[in-house]
Amino acid sequence: MRGFKEPGFNDRVAAANSAKARALEMLKNKPKPSEAELAERAERQRAKEAAQAEKRAAAEAAREAEKDAKEEAEREAAEASAAAAEAARAAAEAARPKLPTAEEMKAARDARYAARKARKR
Template identity: 60%
Template sequence: MAGYKEPGFQDRQKAAMEARAKALEKLKAKPPVDPEVLAERAAKAAEREKAQAEKRAAAKAEKEAKAAAEREAAEQARLAEEAAKPKERTAEELKAARDARYAARKARKK
């Protein structure tokens, strides 16, 4: 019984050349693409690109609207916080309040 004989370099080179020739024959046998089919494919690709562009624009607009709403909410929160703080009084108002308390104490002592 004969054992397995590993193919040599020449055998591998010949097999590769035959495979290339077979692939080339198969490619040559393929009919050319019809121009109508090419035009249809181009139209579909353009439609797909247009739909994707519209989708991106809608997503961008939604994102901008969400950011604007967040900014508006933050501004409203800041205004509410500012309104909740007691108003800072001027030096004259503080002096007048102190003088009124002093006068009230003096009036109680008499």
């Protein structure tokens, strides 16, 4: 019994060429599609592209709606934050003791002076 002989380079090249020739022969013998079949394929492709375009448009609309909702929520949060800050400022203003102005201090001093003068008379 003889051992297995590995194919050499020329054997592999010949096998590849014969495989290519068989594949080309099969392609040549393949029947061409009819006009109706080509039209049907084109129609299916157009329908597929239209469905994809519709899906992309719906996804874009959803993204826009989500973006608008997010912006609205951020705007409302900013307004609430500003209102809370204003309320805190007003509360701090109300809690702080009110210092008299220079005119009020002068008026009080003048009133005390007039009262002292009135007691002496």
